[in-house]
Amino acid sequence: MNPFTLVRLPTLDSAHDHVAAEPAGRLYRAGGIDLLDRMKEGLDAPDELVELHAIAGEHGARMRGIAATEDGGWRIGSLVTLGQLAGFEDLPSAYGALRDAASNAATPSIRNGATAGGNLLQRPRCWYFRHSDLLCLKKGGYECLAVSGDNRFNAILGGGPSFIVHPSSLGSPLVALGASVTVAGAKGLRTMPIEDLFALPTVDPTKEHTLADGEVLVSIELPPALAGQRSAYHFAKEKQSQDWPLAEASVRCTVEAGVMREVRVALGHVAPVPWRSKEAEDALEGVAPSADAFAKAAAAALSVAKPLEGNAYKVPLAQGVLRYALHFATSTPLPA
Ligand SMILES: Cc1cc2nc3c(=O)[nH]c(=O)nc-3n(C[C@H](O)[C@H](O)[C@H](O)COP(=O)(O)OP(=O)(O)OC[C@H]3O[C@@H](n4cnc5c(N)ncnc54)[C@H](O)[C@@H]3O)c2cc1C
Known part of the structure; x- marks a missing residue:
C-alpha cells in the first residue's frame, strides 16, 4: 500500500474544495473498509485520504445522525454505520426492509465501521476489476473480462458494456422505499431520488454513480411512510x-x-x-x-x-x- 497523508478538514466546503481540486489523488475516507481494501489491493493509490468524520458543525451533525424530518419522513446521515442503522429501533417498521438489509450485510465487526454513504459508494466486487494486474473496462481497458471469463457472480439484468453487479446491500431497500439522497458540491446542497445516484455502465463504464468530482454524500432521506406501509x-x-x-x-x-x-x-x-x-x-x-x-x-x-x-x-x-x-x-x- 502506498504512503498517504490523512487530512482532517472541519467543514463540508473545505473538504469538497480540497478533493475537487485534485480528485485523482485525494479520496474521502468514511469507514475506510472498501477504500483501504482497494489501496491494499493496488487498485487505488491516493496521496491523501480526507477524513469525513472530521467534518464538524451543522453538516457534521447531519452526517452522523438519524432523525425524523418535519414532513414525517426520516433522515439518515451518510456517516451512520450499518450497525447503528440495524439497531435503531425508533425507525418505524414501515421501513423494515432497510434495517433488515443493514442487519444482514457483511459481519458485525464490519457493520460497526461501515457507513451508509460508503456502502452506497463502495466499488464493485468483480474479480477481474479487483485484480490489480488486469485492465478491465472499468479501469479504462477495452473489454469487460467477465464476458468471456468466469462470470458466475456477474449481472443478469442491465449489463453491458460492463457486467458488474452493484455491491451495496442498502441500495435495493432504499430504491424500494423511494428514498432520496442529499449531496454537497460546488453549488451547495442538492437532493435527488436515489435512483439518480446510480448509473448504468452505458453512461460511463468506469463509474457506478453520478457524483461530480469532490461531491460528498451528506444524507439519505426516507419519504413519509404511506398509511399501512x-x-x-x-x-x-x-x-x-x-x-x-x-x-x-x-x-x-x-x-x-x-x-x-x-x-x-x-x-x-x-x-x-x-x-x-x-x-x-x-x-x-x-x-x-x-x-x-x-x-x-x-x-x-x-x-x-x-x-x-x-x-x-x-x-x-x-x-x-x-x-x-x-x-x-x-x-x-x-x-x-
Ligand atoms: C467480508 C466482507 C463482506 C461484506 N459483505 C457486504 C454485504 O453483504 N453487503 C454490503 O453492502 N457490503 C458488504 N461489504 C462491504 C462493506 O459493507 C463496505 O465496504 C462498506 O459498507 C463501505 O463503507 P465505508 O464507510 O467503509 O466506506 P469507505 O471504504 O470509507 O468508502 C467507500 C468509497 O466511497 C467513498 N465515500 C465514502 N463515503 C462518502 C461520502 N459520504 N461522500 C462521498 N464519497 C464517499 C470513498 O471515497 C470510497 O471511494 C462487505 C465487506 C467485507 C470485507
Missing part, C-alpha cells in the same frame, strides 16, 4: 456471513381492501445498479397477495434477464428471493 428485504448468499449476496429483493407496498397498492420492487446484486422492476410492480399493483401472484410477478421481473454463460442460476434464485420478500411484506403464509 409494509416493506421487506430478502437475500441469498453462498455463506451466511463474510460475503456479499448473490441476489436480493426489497419490496414496499400497502394492502388495502385485500389488494396490493403502491408497490415498489427493487432487486440487488443482479445488475450494475440496484434494479427497480417495473415489470414486477405492474404485475402486483391492484392484485390480491397470493403465492400464485408472487410467482407471476417474479417471472415478470426476470423475463428481461440476459444471463451470461455462467450465471443463469441467478434467474430462478432472484425469482425465489423476490417471492419470499413478497410473502414477508404482505404476511402471506409461505407455501408448504
Whole structure:
C-alpha cells in the first residue's frame, strides 16, 4: 500500500474544495473498509485520504445522525454505520426492509465501521476489476473480462458494456422505499431520488454513480411512510456471513381492501445498479397477495434477464428471493 497523508478538514466546503481540486489523488475516507481494501489491493493509490468524520458543525451533525424530518419522513446521515442503522429501533417498521438489509450485510465487526454513504459508494466486487494486474473496462481497458471469463457472480439484468453487479446491500431497500439522497458540491446542497445516484455502465463504464468530482454524500432521506406501509428485504448468499449476496429483493407496498397498492420492487446484486422492476410492480399493483401472484410477478421481473454463460442460476434464485420478500411484506403464509 502506498504512503498517504490523512487530512482532517472541519467543514463540508473545505473538504469538497480540497478533493475537487485534485480528485485523482485525494479520496474521502468514511469507514475506510472498501477504500483501504482497494489501496491494499493496488487498485487505488491516493496521496491523501480526507477524513469525513472530521467534518464538524451543522453538516457534521447531519452526517452522523438519524432523525425524523418535519414532513414525517426520516433522515439518515451518510456517516451512520450499518450497525447503528440495524439497531435503531425508533425507525418505524414501515421501513423494515432497510434495517433488515443493514442487519444482514457483511459481519458485525464490519457493520460497526461501515457507513451508509460508503456502502452506497463502495466499488464493485468483480474479480477481474479487483485484480490489480488486469485492465478491465472499468479501469479504462477495452473489454469487460467477465464476458468471456468466469462470470458466475456477474449481472443478469442491465449489463453491458460492463457486467458488474452493484455491491451495496442498502441500495435495493432504499430504491424500494423511494428514498432520496442529499449531496454537497460546488453549488451547495442538492437532493435527488436515489435512483439518480446510480448509473448504468452505458453512461460511463468506469463509474457506478453520478457524483461530480469532490461531491460528498451528506444524507439519505426516507419519504413519509404511506398509511399501512409494509416493506421487506430478502437475500441469498453462498455463506451466511463474510460475503456479499448473490441476489436480493426489497419490496414496499400497502394492502388495502385485500389488494396490493403502491408497490415498489427493487432487486440487488443482479445488475450494475440496484434494479427497480417495473415489470414486477405492474404485475402486483391492484392484485390480491397470493403465492400464485408472487410467482407471476417474479417471472415478470426476470423475463428481461440476459444471463451470461455462467450465471443463469441467478434467474430462478432472484425469482425465489423476490417471492419470499413478497410473502414477508404482505404476511402471506409461505407455501408448504
Ligand atoms: C467480508 C466482507 C463482506 C461484506 N459483505 C457486504 C454485504 O453483504 N453487503 C454490503 O453492502 N457490503 C458488504 N461489504 C462491504 C462493506 O459493507 C463496505 O465496504 C462498506 O459498507 C463501505 O463503507 P465505508 O464507510 O467503509 O466506506 P469507505 O471504504 O470509507 O468508502 C467507500 C468509497 O466511497 C467513498 N465515500 C465514502 N463515503 C462518502 C461520502 N459520504 N461522500 C462521498 N464519497 C464517499 C470513498 O471515497 C470510497 O471511494 C462487505 C465487506 C467485507 C470485507
